[in-house]
Amino acid sequence: MIPRHVLISFALLLAGIFVMGLYMLSLKHGVETSVPSGSDSALLAPPVSTSAEPITLYVAYDDLGVLRKRTAMAALPSEPPARARAILRTLLSQYLQGTSPHPIGPGSDINDVYMVNQNMAVVDLNNAFADGHRSGVWEETLTLDSMIATLSANMPEIKQVKILVDGKERETLAGHADLITVYDAGVVNQLVQALQ
Amino acid sequence: MRWNKEAPLQRPFRVFGIGVAGIAFAVSLCFLVARSADEKQLTVVTPQDHFSVAIQQREGKDYVDLQNVLDSMGHSSATVEGDNFKLHYGRVEAHFQSGQAAAKLGDTTVQLAGKFQLDNGRGWVPVSSLAELLPAFTGVHAEYHEVSRRLFLNGGGTRFTAELKKGSPSSLAISFTAPVNPRVSTESGKLKLTFSRDPLVMPAQNLKYDDPLISALHYSENEGGGEMVIEASEPLLASFNDNGKTIVLSAAPKLATATPPAEAQPLAGTSSAPGGTASLENNPNSPAITSSGSAALGEAGSAPHTRYLIVIDPSHGGSERGAALSDTIAEKDVTLAIARRLRAELNDRGLVTFMIRDSDSTISLDQRAVATNTSRAAVYVAIHAGTLGQGVRVYTSMLPETTLAPGTFLPWETAQSGYVRSSRVLATSVLDQISKNSSKIPVAMMPAPVRPLNNIAGAAIAIEVAPQNGDVDSLTSSNYQQTIANALAAAIVYSRASLESAR
Numbered sequence: 001m002i003p004r005h006v007l008i009s010f011a012l013l014l015a016g017i018f019v020m021g022l023y024m025l026s027l028k029h030g031v032e033t034s035v036p037s038g039s040d041s042a043l044l045a046p047p048v049s050t051s052a053e054p055i056t057l058y059v060a061y062d063d064l065g066v067l068r069k070r071t072a073m074a075a076l077p078s079e080p081p082a083r084a085r086a087i088l089r090t091l092l093s094q095y096l097q098g099t100s101p102h103p104i105g106p107g108s109d110i111n112d113v114y115m116v117n118q119n120m121a122v123v124d125l126n127n128a129f130a131d132g133h134r135s136g137v138w139e140e141t142l143t144l145d146s147m148i149a150t151l152s153a154n155m156p157e158i159k160q161v162k163i164l165v166d167g168k169e170r171e172t173l174a175g176h177a178d179l180i181t182v183y184d185a186g187v188v189n190q191l192v193q194a195l196q
Numbered sequence: 197m198r199w200n201k202e203a204p205l206q207r208p209f210r211v212f213g214i215g216v217a218g219i220a221f222a223v224s225l226c227f228l229v230a231r232s233a234d235e236k237q238l239t240v241v242t243p244q245d246h247f248s249v250a251i252q253q254r255e256g257k258d259y260v261d262l263q264n265v266l267d268s269m270g271h272s273s274a275t276v277e278g279d280n281f282k283l284h285y286g287r288v289e290a291h292f293q294s295g296q297a298a299a300k301l302g303d304t305t306v307q308l309a310g311k312f313q314l315d316n317g318r319g320w321v322p323v324s325s326l327a328e329l330l331p332a333f334t335g336v337h338a339e340y341h342e343v344s345r346r347l348f349l350n351g352g353g354t355r356f357t358a359e360l361k362k363g364s365p366s367s368l369a370i371s372f373t374a375p376v377n378p379r380v381s382t383e384s385g386k387l388k389l390t391f392s393r394d395p396l397v398m399p400a401q402n403l404k405y406d407d408p409l410i411s412a413l414h415y416s417e418n419e420g421g422g423e424m425v426i427e428a429s430e431p432l433l434a435s436f437n438d439n440g441k442t443i444v445l446s447a448a449p450k451l452a453t454a455t456p457p458a459e460a461q462p463l464a465g466t467s468s469a470p471g472g473t474a475s476l477e478n479n480p481n482s483p484a485i486t487s488s489g490s491a492a493l494g495e496a497g498s499a500p501h502t503r504y505l506i507v508i509d510p511s512h513g514g515s516e517r518g519a520a521l522s523d524t525i526a527e528k529d530v531t532l533a534i535a536r537r538l539r540a541e542l543n544d545r546g547l548v549t550f551m552i553r554d555s556d557s558t559i560s561l562d563q564r565a566v567a568t569n570t571s572r573a574a575v576y577v578a579i580h581a582g583t584l585g586q587g588v589r590v591y592t593s594m595l596p597e598t599t600l601a602p603g604t605f606l607p608w609e610t611a612q613s614g615y616v617r618s619s620r621v622l623a624t625s626v627l628d629q630i631s632k633n634s635s636k637i638p639v640a641m642m643p644a645p646v647r648p649l650n651n652i653a654g655a656a657i658a659i660e661v662a663p664q665n666g667d668v669d670s671l672t673s674s675n676y677q678q679t680i681a682n683a684l685a686a687a688i689v690y691s692r693a694s695l696e697s698a699r
Contacts, residue, residue: 135519136582136660137644138589138660139584141644175518175519177645177646180609181594187594187643
């Protein structure tokens with residue numbers, strides 16, 4: 001036989017869960033109706049106090065199979081890791097636009113950039129970047145070359161680049177391009193020159 | 197810190213969210229703790245099949261739910277009265293008492309290896325006592341192997357015999373009573389076969405052989421199952437026969453064999469087809485035909501190669517579809533079709549080929565590289581297909597070129613560096629031949645970071661076939677595929693002299 005006070009407590013708990021569930025639904029409904037949707041995946045520039053400065057981007061063009069040198073304005077932090085991340089995010093913002101010459105998956109972003117010995121950049125992509133990337137040797141190669149060349153053009157001290165996905169090593173970007181290797185910026189730059 | 201826009205959250209909503217997340221975290225933690233405690237498994241092997249039951253640590257010993265084991269073989273019923281546990285299985289009635297190490301099964305008293313434990317109406321007994329309890333319940337013989345946590349019932353399990361066939365060189369044939377699927381690995385002077393899924397029943401065994409090639413076979417059990425170590429004076433090649441019921445270990449092919457290229461033998465462990473072809477999957481039980489692993493790489497450059505073996509790698513396969521070329525065309529199917537045409541063309545030209553896959557199977561990138569290196573291929577061609585651009589793109593490794601000294605050990609990630617020049621020679625030849633054969637197919641050549649090119653110790657290229665004139669359906673066109681296969685085969689033949697002199 002279950003004691004009466006246990007039954008009462010149980011009933012009160014159930015009622016509490018029910019009421020909290022209703023409260024949560026009403027909160028969810030309120031938030032959904034008050035915020036315009038569709039802009040969540042857009043990248044925002046980091047809030048830095050410095051003024052915008054010109055940076056060089058190597059933008060991939062799928063239809064031509066080339067990388068083109070472009071200039072963009074971006075406010076860059078002074079710390080190298082944050083600076084590298086801001087540069088890469090400026091490049092990605094080009095690819096995330098509706099009229100992108102080299103589209104990448106929605107929600108693609110750079111989690112972080114770490115500097116090792118001041119000359120090696122470890123770029124941590126988010127999962128959406130790798131999971132949403134188009135599969136193909138050429139597509140993946142253009143993405144990596146574009147990122148490495150852009151980093152190298154704006155931060156010449158970076159000689160090597162290693163790519164991680166969500167903090168972990170991954171075999172390939174989307175089935176083809178090697179993410180195990182450490183990229184030599186000089187070798188990539190030579191290739192990029194040929195691809196211009 | 198992330199800079200994505202966030203929807204403005206009201207404070208109560210956030211508090212509520214944190215509360216719910218906290219509860220979910222606590223529940224997940226409990227679940228994970230409970231799972232980690234239950235991770236150990238007892239494998240019960242019968243002549244028909246094998247199954248696993250959970251093991252729990254109690255009082256420092258491995259315990260198992262007795263009824264759980266019996267129910268896996270038949271039907272049991274139990275009644276609990278206080279500390280007494282009465283269990284029926286068939287005609288046998290057993291009496292256990294919580295906290296007591298003695299149990300009565302019919303008229304027989306069985307001494308358990310630890311105290312019987314009653315927990316939520318279930319009776320737990322030490323795993324090692326099953327060897328005595330189960331024969332009393334079921335009448336079958338039981339043999340418990342504590343190291344591998346396997347209980348063999350009624351003669352269940354796979355047994356093996358090993359026979360050394362003396363000759364020049366000798367070979368060791370290991371015969372199993374059922375197909376096996378071990379993992380093959382090597383280290384200096386040893387070849388290891390790890391049986392993690394196969395229920396090998398043999399107790400520890402050490403066999404010594406008076407032979408210059410194979411000197412000993414050791415078999416031992418471990419937590420993961422069983423491990424067989426074969427000691428040899430030279431790298432061994434493991435080949436699987438009789439649908440995986442026989443493994444033959446023999447000396448790996450030497451580098452300096454005097455076999456003419458046209459008569460070169462297909463790889464051991466694979467079935468040969470007319471025209472000198474083989475594939476990694478001809479032996480599905482072999483994860484890779486590897487036998488000499490890094491040792492094989494380490495010998496690169498120490499002797500001239502005289503065999504001109506072409507490894508064709510149709511990229512992707514199985515669960516790994518590659519690029520979706522259209523709603524209905526997967527990259528893995530196009531690469532296999534082109535690879536088959538290339539194989540036929542090369543065989544027609546008298547060359548020996550080896551296909552990494554010849555069906556829709558999943559093979560990892562590392563396995564592809566290992567298979568290529570251990571077969572000491574002269575040429576490795578990976579075939580890809582894509583939708584971007586037109587024609588054919590030929591890729592070589594992005595590694596800088598280095599010169600190999602004889603006997604150099606090659607790091608896995610940069611094994612290709614000593615062969616970059618050969619790879620470029622091959623790529624240039626492909627470029628020329630495609631341009632020559634069909635001026636309508638645009639062709640380009642460049643370095644690219646395509647896996648596993650960096651891991652290949654030999655001339656290695658990857659080709660990516662893009663649609664002809666922008667029409668994706670052309671990728672499945674037999675004419676288009678055949679034109680590319682013809683040009684590739686011609687290029688491989690054309691560059692043979694250069695590649696062989698470089699080797």
